[in-house]
Amino acid sequence: MQRPDLILIDVDGTLVDSVPDLAWSVDATMQELSLPPRGEAAVRNWVGNGIEKLVHRALTNDLNGMASTTQFEPALEIFKKHYAKSTSKRSFLYPGVLEALNWFAEQNFNLGCVTNKAQAFTEPLLQDLGIYDKFKIIVSGDSLPVKKPDPAPLLHVADFFSVKPENSLMIGDSISDVKASRAAGFQIVCMSYGYNHGEDISLAKPDLVLDRMDELITLLT
Numbered sequence: 001m002q003r004p005d006l007i008l009i010d011v012d013g014t015l016v017d018s019v020p021d022l023a024w025s026v027d028a029t030m031q032e033l034s035l036p037p038r039g040e041a042a043v044r045n046w047v048g049n050g051i052e053k054l055v056h057r058a059l060t061n062d063l064n065g066m067a068s069t070t071q072f073e074p075a076l077e078i079f080k081k082h083y084a085k086s087t088s089k090r091s092f093l094y095p096g097v098l099e100a101l102n103w104f105a106e107q108n109f110n111l112g113c114v115t116n117k118a119q120a121f122t123e124p125l126l127q128d129l130g131i132y133d134k135f136k137i138i139v140s141g142d143s144l145p146v147k148k149p150d151p152a153p154l155l156h157v158a159d160f161f162s163v164k165p166e167n168s169l170m171i172g173d174s175i176s177d178v179k180a181s182r183a184a185g186f187q188i189v190c191m192s193y194g195y196n197h198g199e200d201i202s203l204a205k206p207d208l209v210l211d212r213m214d215e216l217i218t219l220l221t
Contacts, residue, residue, distance in 0.1 A: 001208065001219050004169035004187060006161050007104060008154060009135075011115035011122060012047055013173035013194030014213075015097050016129060018117075019044045020090035025083040026058045032078050035059070048174045048195045050116045050141045055079050063197060080120075087121050088128035094193060096212030101134045103217050110161040114153045116141040116176070136161075149176040151184035158184070171213065178204040189216070 012018045023043040030037050038058050046057040055076045059067035067075070104111050112135055115122055119140035126132040137160050141147045144156060158165050165185035170177055173194020178201075181188035190206040191213065202209050210216065 001189075002167075002187065003220050004109070004167055006110040006112070006158060006163040006168040008112045008114045008157055008168065008170045008186070010148075010170075010172040010174075010177055010194075011113060011117050011125070013196075014094075014171060014177075014191050015113075015131065016091050016093055016125065017193075018091040018125065019047060019195070021083065021086050021088065022047055022054065024086055024090060025079055026054070028082040028086075029055070029075060029079045030058065033059075033075060036061075044195060045198045048116065048176060048197070050147065051079060051083070051118060051121070052076065083121060087125050091125065091129070093129055093131070094191070094213070096214035098131070100213035100216055101131060103214070105134060107220075110163060111135055112137040112139065112157040112160070114139045114148065114157060114170070116147045118142050149179035149183070151180050154180055154184040154186055158186075171216075172206075173201060175199075175201070175204045178206050181206075 009015055019040060023040040026043050027037040046054050046063060056067050056072060057063055057065055059071055059075055117140055119142055122140040137157055139153045139157060144153055146152050154170060158168050169187045170181040171189050173191045174196045178188050188206045189208045189210060190201045192209050192211050
């Protein structure tokens with residue numbers, strides 16, 4: 001693997017297992033709407049495309065479902081209320097993440113975070129888990145007019161650091177990360193443990209699939 005000048009990292013399913021809090025918030029929302037709880041296993045297959053998609057999926061109990069506007073809009077506000085209270089109570093860093101972030105810092109890599117998670121939830125989560133200051137720039141799902149799989153967030157950060165895309169690496173866990181990276185001209189490494197709607201991420205053909213992020217230490221040394 002080519003040693004990059006820039007490393008970008010996704011949040012949910014890559015840095016953080018945030019499903020326990022997302023599932024709690026989904027089920028609290030369902031309860032308030034007098035709907036059946038959806039449970040953590042279902043939510044684990046639904047996350048990765050932003051909270052709007054998650055709420056649609058929870059309301060319809062379907063990965064491809066779209067709720068009506070009259071049902072969706074109040075449900076989204078209820079979900080935001082619950083998730084704001086429980087963004088990081090149950091979430092945790094995956095094994096090897098902190099070791100990798102510390103090594104990236106020691107090596108003086110340009111390090112950024114690009115996620116589809118809304119800024120209102122991204123920054124508190126990273127702060128609560130003690131890794132907010134590891135990143136020189138954080139691009140959330142609502143920071144720009146578009147989000148992954150559009151390449152614009154990745155290219156925005158490359159431009160921020162004045163780094164060429166071909167000298168950049170994205171670390172993610174989903175097909176959205178792979179599509180965004182390919183379109184941007186980035187290298188792409190995916191974590192095997194993340195969220196990809198129940199599909200093996202190797203089927204999306206990233207450059208590499210790893211079980212722990214700190215495996216990159218050996219690969220990039």
